[in-house]
Amino acid sequence: MKYVEIGMHRSQRLYELEVKNAWLSVEGVSTMSSLTCLTLEFVRIDDENLSTLNDCCPCLEILNLIGVGGLKEPRIYLQYLKRCWWTVSNVPLSLTIVAPKLIKLKLQCVKPRSLLLETPLLSDFHLTLDMAGTISIGELPSLKTLRLKVGYIHYFNNAFPCAKAVKELILDTLNKTEKAKGGNSNIDILFDVFPNMSSLSLGPGAYSEMEAAFGSGEFVGRIVMEGLKSLTAYLVIRDINVTLSFISNILNKCHNLSAVSLLTHHELDSTIANNIITRCMALCFRVRWKWGIWKEGCKDDWLSVGH
DSSP states (O other): OEEEEOOOTTGGGOOEEEEESEEEEOTTOOOOTTOOEEEEESOEESOTTOHHHHHHOTTOSEEEEEEEBSOSSOEEEOTTOOEEEEEEOSOOSEEEEEOTTOOEEEEEESOOSEEEEEOTTOOEEEEEESOOSEEEEOOOTTOOEEEEEESOGGGGTTTSSOOTTOOEEEEEETTTTSOOTTOOOOHHHHHHHSTTOSEEEEOHHHHHHHHHHHHTTOOOOOOOOSSOOEEEEEOOOSOHHHHHHHHHHHHHHOTTOOEEEEEEETTSOHHHHHHHHHHHHTTOSSSEEEEEEEOTTSOOEEEEEOO
């Protein structure tokens, strides 16, 4: 790994900078007022709070921090930032992003003690997070697409008190089909938090947690989702009758649902899989059905489209 000093005296005309596999010293670094795009990949930086980065790169519009080490309580304060991809390699005490013009954020981290976001214009948000002691996410009136991959869904019910603007939700858990610890999150809570979504995708972990709540009687069926038009579910079959009942209840409460895509696990017997799909299609003829097979780490294999 190279040790690099970025105190460049000709940095006034630098617009884009990419540094990989290095140890960065920020001592004496000059202000790079023209820099709009910065990528740091697999580097260690002597700026544990990112205060020097904020001061020396005030006009950044694109920031990619991929596997950056040496951070303890990193804070991003960039008023012009529009796109950010941040993959946190260690376990910092806290993460803070204050970016009034941020539109797209991809954030992957493990277990920070706190996560604070003040990004009012955010419209596309990808969050991968196991757990956090405190999560504070400000109002997101422009958020349209949310891709959420978390430890267990019920831990994050309060993180988004009400995301009315969200139209597309892609939800999964890091623990896949493992039983949730401390309870499950039923789908009514999901509809409460995201009342206006038109597209919902439940990964195998999310689907498993939702169906488990339904199977244990936590599903009360009080919420009607008029706006949901598209559903994708990665099925985890433990009890065929419970699965059919769960899908039926979703169909009954989502009156305008027009497209349903179901994927069964590749190890499930094909006879059982075909039986499930056939019986699901018989539940509702107004829906356009699509089915396929899912396998961990592989691209989905779509088999057919029904009507």
